[in-house]
Amino acid sequence: MEEERRARINRLKWHCRRALLELDLVFDRFWERHEGDLDGQGEAALERLLELQDHELWALVSGRETTDDPQLKQMIERLREVSPAANFE
């Protein structure tokens, strides 16, 4: 069970390696804080977000665009919370 979760998390972590440094930095911080507490719903939401193209994803994470999808919205909020700027302030 634990091994299965680790494999799933590792796969998600690798899918967080993106073409844009902006996203790499956001995801790096996200995993630092949330690797232990990401539940099944969170995993599913993240997986859906990671299927987006990098520019679309960055537009959502940076707040330039929004989504009405409640599941995605919640995950985007978590990503925005852990952005380096949040820490800086």
Add this chain to the structure above:
Amino acid sequence: MNYTVRKFDAVIVGAGGAGLRAAIQLSEAGYKTAVLTKVFPTRSHTVAAQGGVAASLGNSEEDHWHWHMYDTVKGSDWLGDQDAIEFMCRKANEVVVELEHYGMPFDRLDNGKIYQRPFGGHMSNFGEKPVRRSCAAADRTGHAMLHAMYQRNVKVNTQFFVEWQALDLVRDADGDVLGVTAMDMETGEIVVFHAKATIFATGGAGRIFYSSTNAFINTGDGLGMAARAGIPLEDMEFWQFHPTGVAGAGVLITEGVRGEGGILRNSAGERFMERYAPNAKDLASRDVVSRAMTTEINEGRGCGPNKDFVLLDITHLPPETIMKRLPGIHEIGVQFAGVDCLKEPLPVVPTAHYQMGGIPTNYLGQVVVPKDGNQSAPVQGFYAAGECACASVHGANRLGTNSLLDLLVFGKSAGETAVADLKNSVNAHKPLPQEAIDKTLARVDRLNHQKDGADVHDTRLTMQRTMQKHAGVFRFKNMLAEGVQRIAEIAGQVAQTQIKDKSMVFNTARIEALELDNLIEVAKATITSANARTESRGAHVRDDATDTPETPDGRDDKNWLKHSLWYREGNRLDYKAVQMKPMSVDTIELKKRAY
């Protein structure tokens, strides 16, 4: 440790712009082609390229490939090979039009032709005045380019191996390249891709520096593999630093911000660029601005608690102008600096951006090495293109929009040459050398069983900080010499890295350790080459290279008009002549580089 063997006509490592362009050539010719890539092709770092691709189409005003060639030679500070530069500039229109046919959505003029915009360093009539030469798809040129080429590859049946980490080059006793070893991230399985043609298109290695605009995937995998297989790396001391990366994060702030009126200020609030470039001021070329910023910081006029950045001020611009013309900048300021740039200036530092050097190639995309008195003898079966290769068209300094052109022209060229070589080859695949495969297995095995070793994250960070401090924008004799020693010590730790997670499925810790094996080779090549080159040229600027009539701005053509070749074995250097003779036109003669 077990492995399997798969046979292909060609294997391409990397699915960014250069790899995808090369693959089109091979698959269209009907050759069985495998493309290995760490991430999904359209997530390669080419996506981040915004500026456009240079081509003298002359759609808006008169232009000529010869003018483009002149600008590129001058931009390279005369270290670029003039045959390769002529080849690239002459081929530009062809590859751009091809891309259009693949479905690239270029911005258009009212008459339907491709819209072109000006870009730094691109001039008409041999340096007279700026010219509109850059073809773009809004600010998403790289992204659109990758999509168009990926679709084309799907159509011509290129076989993609997504989420595979290439490990080592397979080279036999004759020095011929017979493919690569690679790991399937999904299973941890090791496979030998046995091929008659191997093309490296693995991109840059900007992650050797602490402050870099590069995405995390840019770990110089092709360079590390080539170096371990005895191939030298060319001109690795030359790295372009972008003046405005967000301090601490590295995220790029486009030149457009200064174009719209942004001003760089030091801790006293002074617009210091007025002292360094009285005419162009904040809009001077990248290397000039980066050096000026570093001088301000080095002389104690930096900002913040550690006085280690300067400020980019746009608070005097109307908010509606910023939000309309520079929408992404506000978000970047908020996200990565905690700054609302409408009210406060942004903290910025010169940030590693692009690697001019790489695996030595000729304009045909063949990897070339010194052999039996020939300084550029092709390595049979081995080709390279894009940022990982050194053709050399960028020499000591790259012009904006020439990187996308480089990957299109030399990606195509490498593919074409491989096709021609495959057509001429009547032989079956040469037998695989067991020794080369065993080296990979031993490397992975060592990592899996290492005890009491160094932590990968900590070791990488130490390397990055060392490179930033000892081989940054401004280079000092003593710092470089000390840096060579430090990096050698860190290389010792890299050879002993340890991972706690030994699992097989998507083991990111293992991948990062294998990437560090590649990064450290690039770091050694960079600092060793930089330490030896005692002049200033283009992006390589040394404090001890003095400005004299014989050595203007520290550039010493008498002793240093030559390419560096770094060999991993013995950490030694060799040199080869710059190709000053173009293919058809007269040599562009040496002169002082001034704008």
